[in-house]
Amino acid sequence: MKQATLSAVAFAHKVVAEAGGLFDILLIGENVSGNAERLRQCGASAVLVADHAQLKHPVSDKYAQVIADVAKERGVTMVVGAASTYSKDILPRAAALLDVGMLSDVIDVSRDGDDFTFKRVMFAGNVIATVKLDGAVKFLTVRAAAFTHSPTGSGSSPVISIRVEADRLPSFIEYEGREAKVTGRPDSTEARVVVSGGRAIKNAADFERLIGGLADALGGAVGSSRALVDAGVTPNSLQVGQTGKIVAPDLYIAVGISGAIQHLAGMKDTKIIVAINKDPEAPIFEVADFGLVGDVYQLVPELVQKLRK
């Protein structure tokens, strides 16, 4: 189960703890009864399952319709997803179908009378806005690192099957496929350690040897700056930044990354940031807890070798 899902659940627990009420989990897909079983341990009042062949792929037109219909039918006041590309594609569409507002990248929520106050991230993580969202129903996406605690409950939620009226589903979008590289390394959003490579890394083989090598020595994930994805050295799924993955591991090692505002937006909440760069003036050193100036092609293999001992 993805960290992202657990964070949305943790958010729900926090709201319910402060304001009372209940939360349901909605699972959409085809042949998802196995996933439904795992979700029963999350402390929801119910796991709602919309299982249908037409929902095999997460196409936004169908999924948004299902979410809007379920939200309306269940009289829901908040709809929450993790701040992932999946939620960002689908939830705003669902919100507008119901003519209700939405807040994205929420990092805090607190009770305020019989309403809520939220904090969300703006300007590439350089501004935290305290906001209110009017209206009886609120859609939200939440940052995974901001909501981590769920009470370990006893008991198991009931599973409720949602009837999917397939002929009522829109069909604007057809799914064709996804290029996904399976690496055997953890995802950067889930790992405790992320080693990330930037412009200094010359090609994919060097990336695997240096960045992959250091990540493996630390049992971590790999990430990348925009420059390497643009150059075709790394796939887009590794990009850390304002419009890529937002990560908050215990340790982030930025190798040959200059530290542009847009990159920092994706990793500023890391506990310990290490920067290795040959330019002593690189902006990354402003956020690094430990900075090492030098040639990454010399220093990274040294680190890998020493760690392996």
Add this chain to the structure above:
Amino acid sequence: MKILVPLKRVPDPDTRIRIKADGSAVDLDGVKFTVNPFDAIALEEALRIKEKLGDVEVVVATVGGDECVEQLRVGLAMGADRALLVKTTECLDSLAIAKVLAAVYRREQPAFVLMGKQAIDDDSNQVGQMLSALLGIGQATFVSRLELIENNSRARCGRETDGGIETITVKLPAIISSDLRLNEPRYVSLPGIMKARKKPLEEMALVGLGVTVVSRTRVLKLEPPARRKAGVRVKTSDELLDKLQHEAKVI
């Protein structure tokens, strides 16, 4: 064919953002403004389609005050044919903007809409999706590859998702939101700027579109994120590993 490209005036992405002492707003004193980078990418894509197909009108539109004319002129200078400013001084949230753009869409009846996936100031990434729902049409978000197919009745789109590039086709008309790698926008040329002066730039009030919108998002205060402690420089890889293990205790 007509392509509608909504764009937003935003602070330059490399601006060091400062917040006013009372937390009421971002301090925009002396800040340079620009076309939202994702919208520039969307406009570039529309212009490339225009160059390829020939009979295409590209219309740029924005919602805001007089200062936004500057960004519309940039759009015209890049090669758009016509510009539209929907004038308002109100600060509108994503759903409100989507409703205004829906009214613009109904007025313009484009073949499809190309717009940036998010504005780099608000970072909401909602307007395109909301707009498509309000209009009852399809959407393709975070697009890094776009191909018009089946006699321009559908678009095949590569979408940048957390799990890799996803390919979908969507029936047109649709709202297509652009991601970073869709293209690299052209620079504005001097001849482009000169030509832009003669292109139509229309201004209209919100009420002229028949829209009344209310922003449901209310910003109470702004603050910077927690400051990180100042870091230290280490001299060798040994020193780094030592500090990570014994001081920071992360390995």
